[in-house]
Amino acid sequence: MIVADNIHKNYREVEALKGVGFTVNAGEIFGLIGPDGAGKTTLFRILTTLITADSGRATIDGLDTVTDFEQIRKRIGYMPGKFALYQDLTVEENLKFYATVFNTTVEENYELVREIYGQLEPFANRRAGALSGGMKQKLALSCALIHRPAVLMLDEPTTGVDPVSRGEFQSMLERLKRQGITILISTPYMDEANRCDRIALIQNGKILTVDSPDKIIASYPDSLYAAKSDNNYRLLGRLNERPDVKRCYVSGEYLRVTFNTEAVPALDGVEIKPVQPTVEDCFIYLNSKRNNL
Amino acid sequence: MNNAIKINNLTKKFGNFTAVDNISFDVQKGEIFGFLGANGAGKTTAMRMLCGLSVPTSGSGVVAGFDMTTESEKIKRNIGYMSQKFSLYEDLTVWENFRYYAAIYGVRGREIATRTTGMLRELNFYADRDTLVKDLPLGWKQKLAFSTAVFHRPEIVFLDEPTGGVDPLTRRQFWELIYKAAESGVTIFVTTHYMDEAEYCDRVSIMVDGRIEAMDSPANLKQHFGADSMDGVFRQLARKAQRTD
Numbered sequence: 001m002i003v004a005d006n007i008h009k010n011y012r013e014v015e016a017l018k019g020v021g022f023t024v025n026a027g028e029i030f031g032l033i034g035p036d037g038a039g040k041t042t043l044f045r046i047l048t049t050l051i052t053a054d055s056g057r058a059t060i061d062g063l064d065t066v067t068d069f070e071q072i073r074k075r076i077g078y079m080p081g082k083f084a085l086y087q088d089l090t091v092e093e094n095l096k097f098y099a100t101v102f103n104t105t106v107e108e109n110y111e112l113v114r115e116i117y118g119q120l121e122p123f124a125n126r127r128a129g130a131l132s133g134g135m136k137q138k139l140a141l142s143c144a145l146i147h148r149p150a151v152l153m154l155d156e157p158t159t160g161v162d163p164v165s166r167g168e169f170q171s172m173l174e175r176l177k178r179q180g181i182t183i184l185i186s187t188p189y190m191d192e193a194n195r196c197d198r199i200a201l202i203q204n205g206k207i208l209t210v211d212s213p214d215k216i217i218a219s220y221p222d223s224l225y226a227a228k229s230d231n232n233y234r235l236l237g238r239l240n241e242r243p244d245v246k247r248c249y250v251s252g253e254y255l256r257v258t259f260n261t262e263a264v265p266a267l268d269g270v271e272i273k274p275v276q277p278t279v280e281d282c283f284i285y286l287n288s289k290r291n292n293l
Numbered sequence: 294m295n296n297a298i299k300i301n302n303l304t305k306k307f308g309n310f311t312a313v314d315n316i317s318f319d320v321q322k323g324e325i326f327g328f329l330g331a332n333g334a335g336k337t338t339a340m341r342m343l344c345g346l347s348v349p350t351s352g353s354g355v356v357a358g359f360d361m362t363t364e365s366e367k368i369k370r371n372i373g374y375m376s377q378k379f380s381l382y383e384d385l386t387v388w389e390n391f392r393y394y395a396a397i398y399g400v401r402g403r404e405i406a407t408r409t410t411g412m413l414r415e416l417n418f419y420a421d422r423d424t425l426v427k428d429l430p431l432g433w434k435q436k437l438a439f440s441t442a443v444f445h446r447p448e449i450v451f452l453d454e455p456t457g458g459v460d461p462l463t464r465r466q467f468w469e470l471i472y473k474a475a476e477s478g479v480t481i482f483v484t485t486h487y488m489d490e491a492e493y494c495d496r497v498s499i500m501v502d503g504r505i506e507a508m509d510s511p512a513n514l515k516q517h518f519g520a521d522s523m524d525g526v527f528r529q530l531a532r533k534a535q536r537t538d
Contacts, residue, residue: 034460035431035459035461035463036431036458055427133332134333160459160486161332162330162331162332162531163527164487164527164532164534188459189486190461191524213375233472233476249462250465250469250493251465252489252522253522280461283387283461284461287460
């Protein structure tokens with residue numbers, strides 16, 4: 001279990017975290033979702049005991065990140081956003097190194113990493129620096145898991161990764177969860193929210209909301225519509241000028257529109273239909289609400 | 294000539310590895326062309342050839358009216374380029390970055406000031422012209438980077454994952470800039486991992502293992518693959534990939 005309570009962190013005049021709090025329950029996949037610069041990495045560094053908060057408190061399985069940092073480091077596996085393995089060691093040497101640092105052996109916990117590391121075994125003697133992006137990611141995950149951590153923290157493991165590979169990565173995490181590992185994962189891709197048990201949406205150092213993706217979607221307050229015409233760009237300009245349009249933005253093939261009125265106004269040459277909001281629509285709504293837009 | 298890009302049987306090999314395998318396509322002037330593919334499919338290699346940064350092993354092409362194999366310097370001068378990884382100089386101000394890029398592309402002194410003022414006013418960013426780029430949020434950096442990439446009024450602008458990591462609303466505002474540029478006749482060649490952004494393109498190509506496996510409008514691709522979104526189309530094609538990235 002991870003508890004973050006009212007965490008503040010400044011870098012000189014920049015407020016990176018402005019009072020962040022949430023709880024990750026044992027055995028769940030918890031997603032910290034927000035764009036670059038929201039404060040995700042700073043929070044990860046505090047939770048992994050690499051830096052300390054200016055104020056507030058965080059615990060991992062009841063252990064304090066400041067006073068009990070040594071015990072925490074044994075319990076967690078951390079995959080930073082930047083590839084941080086030894087580039088001039090081979091794949092196998094990196095894995096052995098991490099096992100040794102944590103006083104264990106590759107053999108002892110091989111079962112846990114078999115599925116992931118197995119895909120790398122043909123390249124066991126290749127230097128880590130010479131691996132492709134996808135293989136580096138698998139090696140980094142294997143190294144983070146080799147001491148069988150109770151809590152796995154993954155900072156943006158899928159950034160820059162195509163949708164199919166991202167899906168495979170999420171499936172891998174679901175199998176790790178079934179082994180009883182608690183997983184905290186950050187991502188800038190809102191579509192990954194649905195693979196998490198619960199998520200926190202974060203922007204500008206503040207949490208916008210914490211809940212299951214379904215409940216966040218259910219709490220969207222407006223009736224959301226999808227609209228399209230033969231030129232969506234012009235339609236966007238046209239809708240944004242109307243006083244009865246509350247909010248309008250592009251979203252794939254259709255525009256997303258909410259109105260200030262109950263009834264949907266008649267619009268010439270426009271196909272319009274009600275749609276379910278996505279987590280991304282909720283993020284846009286919550287973020288605008290906070291900025292009073 | 295109505296093509297901004299026309300390439301024929303373009304191939305790039307590194308040793309015995311064929312990164313780009315015999316691709317051919319045309320991009321029309323003013324078109325928004327989405328260049329999609331899984332990681333490792335060969336997109337970056339193809340894009341580097343189109344920008345005049347890498348010489349094809351075989352095949353030919355014309356970009357912005359210039360021959361890819363013999364006139365790569367002219368291509369570089371007549372295109373704009375921006376990537377997610379590097380956009381602007383962090384320790385220069387907004388204004389200095391504009392001046393720097395404009396000067397590199399040979400825009401003259403007075404013209405630089407006039408255009409910079411116009412562009413920053415339009416973005417509602419004139420008041421922040423003396424802010425260091427490193428103090429700006431990522432979304433703003435990317436919007437400004439786009440503006441510097443089209444500053445010298447190139448015929449084509451190449452955008453390599455321009456919106457990666459950008460917050461959802463700013464990502465959409467970024468696409469409004471793209472639409473606007475396209476309406477003024479600039480050809481847009483863009484890569485992205487956000488499949489909703491693929492829907493904004495006039496046409497999309499999807500690369501798998503160095504080859505172009507599909508190329509059409511998003512509506513036609515969805516119909517052809519029986520998918521209700523570009524995400525579904527992409528998944529069907531990318532799953533066939535043999536290359537492990």
